Amino acid sequence: MTFLNQLTELAPAELAARLDEFAVSARDDRDGSGYLDAQRALYLLSVARWQPAWESIVPSADETDVVVASLRLSRSWHQAETDRVLGAMELPSIGEFGEWLDDRCRAHASGPQHPLFDFLENQATEEQLREFVFQETPFDVHFGDLVAALIPGVYGAAKLELAHNFWDEMGNGDIARTHRQLRLDMMSAVGIDTDAHVSGLDRFWVEELELANMYLGSSTDRTLMAQGLGMLLATEHVVPGRIDRQIKGWLRVGYGLEQLEYLTEHVTVDVAHAAGWLNEVIKPTLAAHPECLPDIVAGVERRLAGSLRVCDVALKTLTSVA
Numbered sequence: 001m002t003f004l005n006q007l008t009e010l011a012p013a014e015l016a017a018r019l020d021e022f023a024v025s026a027r028d029d030r031d032g033s034g035y036l037d038a039q040r041a042l043y044l045l046s047v048a049r050w051q052p053a054w055e056s057i058v059p060s061a062d063e064t065d066v067v068v069a070s071l072r073l074s075r076s077w078h079q080a081e082t083d084r085v086l087g088a089m090e091l092p093s094i095g096e097f098g099e100w101l102d103d104r105c106r107a108h109a110s111g112p113q114h115p116l117f118d119f120l121e122n123q124a125t126e127e128q129l130r131e132f133v134f135q136e137t138p139f140d141v142h143f144g145d146l147v148a149a150l151i152p153g154v155y156g157a158a159k160l161e162l163a164h165n166f167w168d169e170m171g172n173g174d175i176a177r178t179h180r181q182l183r184l185d186m187m188s189a190v191g192i193d194t195d196a197h198v199s200g201l202d203r204f205w206v207e208e209l210e211l212a213n214m215y216l217g218s219s220t221d222r223t224l225m226a227q228g229l230g231m232l233l234a235t236e237h238v239v240p241g242r243i244d245r246q247i248k249g250w251l252r253v254g255y256g257l258e259q260l261e262y263l264t265e266h267v268t269v270d271v272a273h274a275a276g277w278l279n280e281v282i283k284p285t286l287a288a289h290p291e292c293l294p295d296i297v298a299g300v301e302r303r304l305a306g307s308l309r310v311c312d313v314a315l316k317t318l319t320s321v322a
Contacts, residue, residue, distance in 0.1 A: 002202055003040045004057065012060040016069035019045075023069075026077035038073065039209040040201060043138060045070045046216035047198065050145055057198055074217045078224055081214075085301040086294060094286045094293055098278060101300065105237040110308035112241035116315040121245040126190075126253040128318045129246070134192050135205055135314065138212035140183050141197045144169035149219040150228060154281075161280035182262035189259040190250075205317070207309040214302055226285070226292040230299020233282055236274035238307070240267050 010018060022041050025034030048061035060066050092100035105111070120129060147166045154162060171177030184194045193199055218228030247263050257264055285292055 003037065004044060004198070004201055007041065007044060008058055008060075010060075012063035012066050015060055016063075016065040019066070019069035019073045023073040023076040026073060027080045036206045036209075038077065039206050039213060042070070042074060042077070042213045043209050043216065044198075044201065046213065046220070047142070049220070050142065071221070074213075074221060075223075077213070078217055078221075078227075081302055082227070082295075082298045085305060086298050089297075089301065091294060091297055094290055097286060097293070097296075098283070101233065101237065101278065104300065104304070105234060108238070108304045108308070110304055110311050111238050112245055114242075114308075114311045114315075116311045116318075117242055117245040119315060119319065120249040122249070122252070124249055124253075124318065129249050129253065130190050130192060131318060132246075132314055133187065133190060134196055134200065134203070135208045135310075137183075137187070137192070137197045137200070138204060138208055139215060141180055142212070142216065144178070144180055146215050146219040146228075147232075150225065150232075153222070156284070158281045158284055161276045164276065177261075177265075179262065179265065182265060186260060186262040190255070205310070205313050207306070207313045211303075211306045211310055214306055218299065224295075226295035227299035227302065229277075229281060229285065230296035230301075231303040232299075233274075233277050233296075234300045234303040236277050238304070243267050 007015065007018075019041060022034060022038035025032055026038040026042075029035055044058055045061050045066070048056045048058040051057065053062060056062070061070075120132060124132075144166065147162060147169055151159060151162045151166065167173075169179045171179065171181070175181065187194055187196065215228065215231055218224040218231060243263050243266050247257075247260055247267070250260055250263070251257070282296060286296065
């Protein structure tokens with residue numbers, strides 16, 4: 001029985017009780033078996049709430065007890081992770097933030113210099129490249145919704161930047177070129193089911209679910225919004241170089257650029273978004289609300305650390321079956 005089936009068979013009160021059990025594992029037992037179930041539950045319930053009630057993959061996701069328990073689970077995990085990253089670092093000043101960000105992202109071990117990307121570019125088989133794309137699905141297919149969820153309540157230049165980012169996600173009005181559709185088209189071209197973000201749940205590495213849950217939680221829980229801004233800022237800074245190396249790997253095994261438009265689109269558009277996000281969203285937010293600095297930094301740090309965990313497990317797993 002799949003984890004999704006297990007979850008949907010529970011009555012709302014039973015599901016809420018299970019989520020409270022998962023909250024303990026998410027906070028206190030990162031290496032325990034309950035931690036993976038906690039991440040799977042967080043992810044499924046977040047996805048279920050993106051959907052209209054009549055299409056929800058977890059029919060009880062919007063029941064009051066389940067909503068409250070899932071919020072407790074989410075906040076328990078996010079707080080533990082925030083304490084972990086902030087407890088080990090010295091914060092930059094607001095004036096130093098831009099320079100700190102550039103240095104941090106450029107030098108971080110999760111960047112395109114990670115051995116994973118050398119492997120994907122020069123050695124990986126088609127099947128290994130396919131598995132990496134599959135594993136990145138939980139985050140990638142929801143990116144447009146993540147951006148959209150941040151827009152309410154933000155105004156001025158920041159709202160325009162968010163809207164511009166979202167409009168790019170929407171293919172600038174061309175349905176066929178929306179980034180989600182380009183992602184689904186690429187998945188079809190390389191042999192991945194287009195419903196893999198749900199049907200493939202039990203195959204996803206816990207590190208990939210963590211990464212998706214960072215964004216799903218911080219984009220919808222307004223108490224975590226500043227972290228969400230930091231996460232997206234880091235994403236726009238580090239993604240282009242990593243994607244360029246993946247493209248070279250796919251070309252090496254015989255695919256053409258027309259099948260890789262999702263990837264080629266992000267090599268250029270994310271560079272522009274990185275500058276806009278910093279100058280139009282982050283800096284004005286810090287100027288008006290300096291108290292947001294710790295959470296924005298935590299978002300950057302959590303994104304980089306989470307990405308490094310993905311890179312490490314990807315290299316270890318993919319090369320073990322080489």
